[in-house]
Amino acid sequence: MTAPHVPVLVVGAGPTGLTVATLLAQRGVECLLLDRWASIYPQPRAVHLDDEVYRILARLGLREEFAAISWPCHGLRLVDPSMRVLAELRRAGGTGRHGFPEATMFDQPELERLLRANLERHHTATLRGDIEVTRVTQDGAGPVRVDYTDRVSGAQGSVLADHVLGCDGANSLVRAAIGATMQDLHFEQRWLVVDVATDAELDEWEGVHQVCDPYRAATYMRIGRHRYRWEFQLRPHETVEDYRHIDQLHPLLRPWTRDIPSDALHVVRAAEYTFRAQLADHWRDRRVFLLGDAAHLTPPFVGQGLCAGIRDAANLAWKLAAVLDGSLPEQVLDSYEAERKPHARAMIRLAKLIGTAMTQGGDAGTLLRRIVVPRLARIPGLSRIVLDSETPPLHRSALVLGPRLRLRRRRLAGRLCPNGRFGDGRRLDEVTGGRFALVTIGPASPTVTAEARRRGGVCFAAPADSDLHRWLRRGRARAAVVRPDGTVLHAGRDPSGLCAALPHHGHEEES
Numbered sequence: 051m052t053a054p055h056v057p058v059l060v061v062g063a064g065p066t067g068l069t070v071a072t073l074l075a076q077r078g079v080e081c082l083l084l085d086r087w088a089s090i091y092p093q094p095r096a097v098h099l100d101d102e103v104y105r106i107l108a109r110l111g112l113r114e115e116f117a118a119i120s121w122p123c124h125g126l127r128l129v130d131p132s133m134r135v136l137a138e139l140r141r142a143g144g145t146g147r148h149g150f151p152e153a154t155m156f157d158q159p160e161l162e163r164l165l166r167a168n169l170e171r172h173h174t175a176t177l178r179g180d181i182e183v184t185r186v187t188q189d190g191a192g193p194v195r196v197d198y199t200d201r202v203s204g205a206q207g208s209v210l211a212d213h214v215l216g217c218d219g220a221n222s223l224v225r226a227a228i229g230a231t232m233q234d235l236h237f238e239q240r241w242l243v244v245d246v247a248t249d250a251e252l253d254e255w256e257g258v259h260q261v262c263d264p265y266r267a268a269t270y271m272r273i274g275r276h277r278y279r280w281e282f283q284l285r286p287h288e289t290v291e292d293y294r295h296i297d298q299l300h301p302l303l304r305p306w307t308r309d310i311p312s313d314a315l316h317v318v319r320a321a322e323y324t325f326r327a328q329l330a331d332h333w334r335d336r337r338v339f340l341l342g343d344a345a346h347l348t349p350p351f352v353g354q355g356l357c358a359g360i361r362d363a364a365n366l367a368w369k370l371a372a373v374l375d376g377s378l379p380e381q382v383l384d385s386y387e388a389e390r391k392p393h394a395r396a397m398i399r400l401a402k403l404i405g406t407a408m409t410q411g412g413d414a415g416t417l418l419r420r421i422v423v424p425r426l427a428r429i430p431g432l433s434r435i436v437l438d439s440e441t442p443p444l445h446r447s448a449l450v451l452g453p454r455l456r457l458r459r460r461r462l463a464g465r466l467c468p469n470g471r472f473g474d475g476r477r478l479d480e481v482t483g484g485r486f487a488l489v490t491i492g493p494a495s496p497t498v499t500a501e502a503r504r505r506g507g508v509c510f511a512a513p514a515d516s517d518l519h520r521w522l523r524r525g526r527a528r529a530a531v532v533r534p535d536g537t538v539l540h541a542g543r544d545p546s547g548l549c550a551a552l553p554h555h556g557h558e559e560e561s
């Protein structure tokens with residue numbers, strides 16, 4: 051019997067797998083997700099996402115539902131062991147340039163519940179739990195064969211897929227199948243991660259507290275109305291077994307819980323984690339791709355682990371859908387790794403810098419905390435990330451810079467277009483609806499508008515005096531071509547020239 055065939059098979063139904071499957075399903079792509087667990091892994095893990103990633107959740111249709119389960123985060127503070135503030139990065143709580151709070155906390159199982167329920171609304175996606183993928187094989191350029199075992203019945207099966215997306219985490223089988231290995235970016239520390247539920251009010255600043263202390267670095271943050279997360283670097287002789295009970299944990303928590311009695315604190319879990327920095331040496335082999343923790347691992351000190359996976363999903367999904375429907379050439383898929391890898395590397399570097407500032411001993415550590423930490427925002431390359439909460443531009447991709455574009459045009463290309471508002475109150479993403487867009491200063495000519503439509507895109511004038519208008523002017527541009535994932539493809543002064551750069555994508559837009 052021949053194996054069934056699907057256009058896309060996703061291995062792993064964590065946040066990255068669920069996001070990429072939903073984005074594909076929104077574009078009508080049939081997608082099968084296989085996960086080794088019967089249902090959501092119940093323990094808390096990731097707790098933070100930024101506004102760029104919140105914007106992706108909104109595109110999935112989860113804006114209100116995520117708002118209801120999340121908690122605003124006021125930013126990040128590096129403090130010394132006596133809680134004196136060394137550096138503080140404050141985040142916009144209302145709406146930043148993407149239309150969402152710049153830093154938001156949540157409970158991962160709750161987020162996964164939303165993502166799963168949302169996926170069920172798409173009939174082109176199927177999720178099967180209790181399925182262990184055992185082998186992924188590519189023979190030449192044909193479809194990929196995926197073998198699996200049903201963990202309940204023990205039955206074995208196979209599926210043929212045009213594309214396989216490995217969202218199967220740090221110990222990825224898909225990564226091994228394409229012969230990729232993790233490059234060590236030289237960071238490895240054992241930490242204790244503690245989640246606590248309490249009705250008591252801790253009355254702390256509601257951002258992330260990073261205690262810089264080479265003896266016992268620590269992190270504290272509120273993640274919900276009644277939920278808190280602590281992380282403590284473990285001493286060489288310690289393990290999680292030393293901290294199973296609240297009375298053992300209490301001395302560590304006391305700088306924040308003060309006189310709250312330990313019986314008012316319920317430990318949801320205490321676990322030992324090894325924080326690592328790793329990047330897969332390649333993220334693709336022909337029809338197989340790696341996303342999320344299968345492709346990169348970061349220490350959690352800037353809360354970017356889950357963000358990176360969801361960014362991978364948003365970057366790849368529209369490209370893959372366009373290749374599958376024949377509207378973009380296969381080579382577009384090369385830009386996935388070219389764009390995402392340097393970005394993931396930059397965020398890992400930032401996390402390592404903060405982690406090193408928190409934990410490094412000796413004169414080097416003292417110097418780092420005294421000289422570098424207070425000036426974090428002035429370090430070239432970091433200032434935008436640190437001060438403006440804007441992640442690095444995608445400059446190395448052929449998909450964001452045409453070969454003939456001059457340097458001064460680079461101000462906007464490769465960056466995310468702000469999710470600005472239009473006159474009717476809608477934001478850019480709602481107006482573009484996942485299509486290519488030409489955003490202009492002043493109305494574009496009827497010819498340009500018609501040409502944008504003919505290419506399957508849309509054309510909009512930024513309202514006078516709006517954020518989008520100011521953003522184009524600051525970038526010395528009169529128009530920008532924005533990709534379906536919100537990244538600026540080209541920007542410049544000639545809307546009709548830019549319109550010609552709009553790829554023929556999707557189907558002609560009806561007015």
Ligand SMILES: O=C(O)CCc1cccc(O)c1
Nearest residue numbers: 098125126153350351352353
């Ligand atoms: O970027 C921010 O404002 C918060 C960063 C953060 C989030 C979660 C954990 C963590 O260690 C840092």
